[in-house]
Every structure is written in structure tokens, then in C-alpha cells.
Amino acid sequence: MQPARRLYRRESEENRRSALISATQELVAEGGPEAATVRAIAARAGVTPGLIRHYFQTKDELTRAAYRALMDGMTAKGADALDGVGALPEERLAAFVAASLRPPVLDAGAVVLWAGYMHKVRSDPELLAVHEAGYLAYRDTLQGLIEALPRKAKPGQTRSEAIACNALIDGLWIEGSLLRTTFQPDEVVAIGLRSVAAILGVELTAPPVPLPDPGKTL
Amino acid sequence: MQPARRLYRRESEENRRSALISATQELVAEGGPEAATVRAIAARAGVTPGLIRHYFQTKDELTRAAYRALMDGMTAKGADALDGVGALPEERLAAFVAASLRPPVLDAGAVVLWAGYMHKVRSDPELLAVHEAGYLAYRDTLQGLIEALPRKAKPGQTRSEAIACNALIDGLWIEGSLLRTTFQPDEVVAIGLRSVAAILGVELTAPPVPLPDPGKTL
DNA sequence: CATTTTGTTATACGCGCGGATAATCGACGC
């Protein structure tokens, strides 16, 4: 009785791809890029290593897909935050900042994943393009929200302020994610809102209420 | 005439160790942790792979030493910035902030190195200790400089402000290092000083002069 | 139910990895 060939089910391409991408992200988040070997990824996704090459020509391609998925997911979550909120500029800016400093954006796995791929981003033109697109989309949204505020700004001032707010949010995102236990719930959000308000010279005490998803008609 | 045995010079332990540590840091900065193999490190340091094991029992030990050296170097540079500067609180804080946002602290290699080791820091207790020591030293210095400012602060306020300033500086350090060409010289310093001043509600137009090292009696 | 298609597994290959050990030879005490 030799070991029988492993049973399996055929799955849709979409299911397989997303499973492999998720497995890659999880492994990088847990143990860095060197932990995301093809064998480990396949095991995590519940398939055998060879299947990876059926959906991705090379491991690098899977890597790129995983990074792209990370960036897309983060920007999507940022956009979601602006969906249900009102039209008041202060309110919209506050919602955007708060969403960036709360789960699911605030997430240690995402930070480690982002950090683990940093050097690849610098050396791989395709990843660099993905990164810059995501980065600029975020900063543009931020700058647009700042420009909508009711105040007079000198030319060029908005750019500097957007850079500063972006840096502040990034820093809080990293520290808040990695040292989540060190902070009280929503303490990071409060600090972020207060600091952004100070940088921009506006009142930003608008509702940072988490509002527990009052609908979705589930 | 078979290939002769490689010529070599004996070096002090200190020289060898620092050469190996530097080589490790360079390689991680350039190509991430997976590029820093023992063979590549040895080649970069001008020795053969076996020698690494003469000075470090394992590669992990060398890795830890390299990370420790990075953190020590950065905090040392931060402390240096406070050496020659006057006693005015605003001036000292400004000097500290500016030094953190200028070379040699502002350095893409340092950022990538820091990012590349992030997941190891989370999983290795020894590295975690090194990291926290460096991190807290920085934040304590920052908080001390903030508390020295001539103003009245509510209890607990300083902590929040130190976290915010720290996050802002971190974010600017990362973006300024990675996108150095995107910014004008000292633009990041200017943004950092202006934003820290806004967060703390103080004037901080104190001299961010680079002062080209007017002495050292070399 | 027979046939084709192709998603999936199984197996193998070559390479570079980190680590261990033995041989060598540069420097230093005497």
C-alpha cells in the first residue's frame, strides 16, 4: 500500500490566485520575505508547490501580485472611509485621517509586509510604479481634502502641509500598528486628529465616531 | 601551476568585526536581508566565508550585531546634534529635529536596513530589546526637549505631543530618505520644523543652519 | 458512457545556502 496520490478539487482561477496571494502576504507578514518560499506558500494555500507555476510564471510574479494587492486594498479602504460621510470638509478630512489610523488599515501584518518589500520596490521598476501610484493617490486625496478646507492658503503651502500630514499619518500608522498594545484604543486616532488640526491651523474636532456600520442591508 | 593559496594579512579583531558588520549593512541596504549571505558578506569585506564563523558563532549573531550597530549609530548622531548647540530650549529642539532629517541620519540605506530587519525585531527578543532601547532613548530625548520649552502643559499632554512629533519625524525620515530627489535640499527639515512647531504651539524658527563643522581641530 | 481538456500532483535537477572541519601560513615571543 503505497501512499495514494493526494485528492484534490478543481477551483476557479480567481479562488486559487487569491488564495496564493493571501498565503504569500500572511507568510511575509509573519516571517519576512525569506519565509515566503514556494513550498510554504503552497502549503498555506492548501495546494502543492507546482501549482504556483500554473498561475504565476515565476515566484517574482506572485510577489508582485501580492504587493499590488496590498496597495490596492489599502487605498480601497481609504476611499471607503469617505463614502458614507457628509459633505463638511472638516468632517471628511477627519474621517479620512481616522480611517487610516484604525483597523483594518492599522495592522501590524500590513506594516511588516510593506517593510519587507521596501527594497524590492526600490529595485523593481514594476513594483516602484505600483508603489508610486498608491502613494500619490493617497497624498492627492489628502491634499484635495486639505484644499477643500475653508481657509486661505498661500501657493505651495498646501503641498508642504500635505507632505507633513502624510508623514505624520505614516509614522503613527507604523508605530500604532507595531505597538498596538502600548496605546489605548483610538488614542492614536486622537493624536492624529489633533496633530493634523494643529499643522493645518483648523478645528478638527469633527466626529471621529467609529459608527458600527449601521446598515449594509445584510 | 595550480592556483596558489590566497594571500592575506592578519587584522585586529576590531577591524574585522567592523568590516563584516559594515558589509552586512551595505548588502541589506542594497538588496534586502536575502542578499546578505555569508558568501556575499565575506566577499564585500575582503575575506573568505569561513572567517565569519571565527568572529561570529552564527550568522544570526552577525545579523544582530549589524542591527545593534545601526541603532547605536543613529542615536549617537542624534546626541551629537545637541553637543555644540546653545542652551535655548527652542534652539535645542530645532537642532535635534533638523539633525534627524538631514544626512547622515537621512539615508535611504538606513531606512531599507531598518525596514529589512523589522520582522526579525518582532520575533527575536534580543533584537527587540535593542530596538526598544534605541526607540525609547530617542523619544525620551524628544520629550525632554519638549518639556524644557517655556510653556504650560497639562499632564499627559507632553506624552501625546512627543508621540506625534516622533511619528512626524519618522514619517519624514522615511519619505525624505527614499524620495530624496523629490525634495529640495533641506525642504524636509523646513517642513519638519514648521510642523513640530505647530503641533507644540510654539515658535521654532531658531537657526536650522547646517553650520559646516567649524572646528574639530582636525 | 467515451473522450478531451486542463487543473493538479509528483518527482527530479541544479544551485547556493549556512555550517563544520582540516590545512595553511603570517606574525610574534624567545
Next chain:
DNA sequence: GCGTCGATTATCCGCGCGTATAACAAAATG
């Protein structure tokens, strides 16, 4: 100068890596 010591090199080992290819079987097709 001559030994002696140990810093340094040379060589080897087993393993896990990414990749390639063939065998297989689950579903689709008629």
C-alpha cells in the same frame, strides 16, 4: 632565526530553494 600559536583559507556536507517536466485525474464536452 625558530617554533609556536591562531587568524585565515580551503574544502566539504546536507538541506531547502526555485524551477522544469511528466504523470495523473477531475471536470467539461458530446
